[in-house]
Amino acid sequence: MGMQIGGTNEFNSEINVTPMVDVMLVLLIIFMIVTPLLQQGVSVNLPRDMISPEEDADIAKETSVIVAIPDNSNFYIGKEQYPLDALGDVIKRRMEGKTPEKRIVYIKSGVEVDYGRVVQAIETIRRQDIDKIGLVADRKKGVEAPK
Amino acid sequence: MGMSTGSSDGATPNINVTPLIDVLLVLLIIFMVITPLKPSRFEAKVPAEPKDQQNVNVRPNPLTLVVAISKETKGITLNNEPFGDVSDTDKLSNRLREIFKERENNGVFREGTNEVEKTIFLKSPKSVRYGDVVKVIDAAKAAGASPIGLQIDDLTD
Numbered sequence: 315m316g317m318q319i320g321g322t323n324e325f326n327s328e329i330n331v332t333p334m335v336d337v338m339l340v341l342l343i344i345f346m347i348v349t350p351l352l353q354q355g356v357s358v359n360l361p362r363d364m365i366s367p368e369e370d371a372d373i374a375k376e377t378s379v380i381v382a383i384p385d386n387s388n389f390y391i392g393k394e395q396y397p398l399d400a401l402g403d404v405i406k407r408r409m410e411g412k413t414p415e416k417r418i419v420y421i422k423s424g425v426e427v428d429y430g431r432v433v434q435a436i437e438t439i440r441r442q443d444i445d446k447i448g449l450v451a452d453r454k455k456g457v458e459a460p461k
Numbered sequence: 462m463g464m465s466t467g468s469s470d471g472a473t474p475n476i477n478v479t480p481l482i483d484v485l486l487v488l489l490i491i492f493m494v495i496t497p498l499k500p501s502r503f504e505a506k507v508p509a510e511p512k513d514q515q516n517v518n519v520r521p522n523p524l525t526l527v528v529a530i531s532k533e534t535k536g537i538t539l540n541n542e543p544f545g546d547v548s549d550t551d552k553l554s555n556r557l558r559e560i561f562k563e564r565e566n567n568g569v570f571r572e573g574t575n576e577v578e579k580t581i582f583l584k585s586p587k588s589v590r591y592g593d594v595v596k597v598i599d600a601a602k603a604a605g606a607s608p609i610g611l612q613i614d615d616l617t618d
Binding site for chain 1: 479480483484487488491499500501502503504505506507508509510585586587588589590591592593594595596598599602603611613616618
């Protein structure tokens with residue numbers, strides 16, 4: 315009775331790790347490919363755990379204009395950095411030929427940024443005759459979108 | 462010569478599908494995790510730039526709701542009455558809900574439409590963190606406010 319320890323029987327007690335390694339490698343490769351694709355533009359510390367922002371698939375579209383403000387000193391559109399006074403022209407150019415209901419500029423601002431910097435960006439946007447702003451924020455997980 | 466088809470030798474030509482299923486399940490799980498990360502946003506409106514002539518005859522609208530954030534105390538005021546602060550926005554959203562409910566019952570509509578007037582304006586000093594401003598917007602939106610106007614002229618530092 316009892317377990318046989320160190321017995322010299324023919325059973326091999328090693329775990330076969332080959333399938334696990336397979337799966338892990340596949341995971342690794344997928345994440346390597348997907349991560350740069352998912353992120354457009356610069357990374358911004360967006361406001362998180364919000365209850366009521368509406369979903370908007372247009373944010374992810376290539377044609378929409380997103381002003382990113384990761385910190386107090388920079389403005390980005392896409393991956394390009396622009397000074398504040400050049401921002402207006404870029405927005406104007408990218409907004410050309412859009413229907414009135416599509417004339418919305420999204421702002422991705424970090425939570426630590428001063429509201430004054432965001433206001434500067436909004437002022438520039440307003441000068442291009444755009445009065446709709448989308449403030450991008452992450453919804454809290456598990457909360458349904460408001461109707 | 463030639464291949465022997467249908468011969469009855471001992472080896473059975475079964476493909477081992479277990480690793481394939483492993484990999485596919487992992488893929489499935491990854492996509493299930495990634496998909497809910499749909500982007501979302503708060504829509505806000507910006508009032509038109511004020512005209513040069515200062516003495517425009519604007520009748521103050523008694524229905525206007527102005528939410529303001531104080532720079533020092535981070536307190537929130539609604540039409541100059543204090544309602545909590547940025548770390549506790551429940552007071553504000555409860556009060557806004559009450560107001561909107563009352564307006565619905567009394568049939569207070571936006572001029573020229575038959576929608577209940579739920580416009581709010583947000584005013585915040587320039588040095589307030591953007592995160593705090595968004596929290597207040599979130600509370601207002603959760604209470605049903607729409608549209609939200611961001612006042613960007615004549616802000617204090």
